[in-house]
């Protein structure tokens with residue numbers, strides 16, 4: 369059966385083509401315009417990108433959810449690895465795993481782009497690309513899923529040519545969303561029904577004795593809100609939060625990075641539990657959250673630009689702190 373179920377990736381592709389992050393990653397980035405990238409992507413994207421075909425996932429079959437298991441197997445599908453195409457010189461590594469969820473076993477995939485630096489110590493930039501499973505309506509997830517996915521694609525492009533001391537990993541996490549309606553409804557203390565991808569990544573790093581090499585983790589989530597207002601998350605590492613919010617203030621962007629605080633459970637918690645300094649940049653004050661109104665008209669390229677400008681301007685201070 370063929371049907372269109374790739375609305376979030378449509379949105380993601382649309383956002384990607386709209387949003388350049390500009391001039392904050394050093395002189396090497398100055399003067400880069402969006403146009404060549406758009407043209408290049410248009411050349412690279414397959415002709416069928418306007419009419420993606422949904423393939424039933426190999427296992428779990430949660431139709432309606434976008435995530436690793438719903439990408440299908442055909443190269444002509446607009447997979448993230450296509451949206452971050454070879455012309456950028458980036459290689460997308462897949463980290464597949466099978467999650468035990470309330471609806472059964474679901475195949476998932478974290479996607480990782482590694483930008484080697486002068487040292488092997490890492491700074492991670494993460495966000496989830498899965499969308500929440502809704503069976504009662506088609507959920508797009510323009511901010512909740514697509515905005516972080518699109519942001520990381522553009523971030524990878526901006527960072528890749530800038531000289532950097534630390535190794536950067538850009539990670540599209542699968543399985544952030546709960547399969548049950550609410551975040552905690554079906555979870556148990558030792559097996560939450562959420563953050564499947566981030567928990568798997570951390571476990572794999574711990575098994576490989578590689579967690580110590582992760583010096584900081586920055587998570588973006590739901591940053592597309594047209595009316596962007598990001599509060600400080602009290603679960604995030606304080607010094608990381610301070611650097612980013614102070615940077616926003618210095619850029620006169622405190623009307624987006626608000627002084628008010630909140631407490632958020634998200635993909636940063638497994639990293640925090642593992643001792644990795646971590647920050648969640650999330651705008652949860654979003655009327656369209658988990659509704660069929662989380663569509664392109666509710667999000668803005670400007671919001672992603674603001675987050676990118678602040679994050680890249682803050683990066684030298686973050687690196688100085690963990691050096």
Ligand SMILES: [Zn+2]
Nearest residue numbers: 500512545658
């Ligand atoms: Zn969500």
